């Protein structure tokens with residue numbers, strides 16, 4: 001299968017020489033989804049910034065099928081801007097619109113279609129800040145759909161969202177995979193990662209990369225999170241890591 005993202009010996013950080021990412025090697029093919037697991041400050045967002053070309057210092061190789069779309073956590077979004085869900089989705093078209101042109105009718109239609117895909121056609125004119133956390137997350141995914149990128153980088157898209165939003169988001173993930181896109185999803189949910197074909201475990205450097213049966217072992221999770229955070233089920237299988245994030249719901 002054709003690779004959409006490949007990194008070789010990727011290192012990088014914010015200050016020259018102080019690597020936050022130390023040697024990351026992985027490859028995600030068209031139609032695949034990879035969970036990116038790691039503790040708080042483990043380097044998940046930094047990896048995404050490296051793939052977006054935004055990191056001040058980077059060495060090694062990154063091969064991408066095209067510019068990736070980044071879907072941030074909705075918690076970081078400003079809620080007081082007077083923008084509608086449609087305005088936010090339309091922002092996905094800005095990257096391909098020259099500064100001297102207005103966003104065209106086609107892109108407006110794409111924004112409508114993207115909101116429809118995430119189940120928010122009826123909220124298109126609602127103010128972004130008045131939507132629920134899960135709905136805002138879906139709008140941010142709609143923005144990425146408008147961008148039409150071959151690779152999507154999503155920062156904890158399922159964390160703290162309501163159940164209907166989570167179901168809708170997972171449906172869209174399945175569609176995006178069927179379209180041959182590659183998805184990297186930062187998550188704290190080990191059980192979720194177990195359901196996906198690939199897992200990348202990061203703790204400043206790469207701890208493991210591969211299918212969940214190889215990567216989600218107790219040993220790997222302990223090296224990723226530290227002993228005290230890994231919770232085992234009756235069969236000794238690591239099921240979760242103690243939550244180190246305070247998410248608002």
Ligand SMILES: Nc1ncnc2c1ncn2[C@@H]1O[C@H](COP(=O)(O)OP(=O)(O)OP(=O)(O)O)[C@@H](O)[C@H]1O
Nearest residue numbers: 014015020038039040041042043044045046047186
């Ligand atoms: N802009 C920045 N300047 C300097 N250091 C930074 C910057 N952003 C992050 N770091 C540092 O890089 C390291 C990795 O942070 P990063 O945000 O990538 O982790 P993360 O895995 O995404 O964590 P979280 O789960 O909290 O989102 C941390 O030690 C952090 O302090």
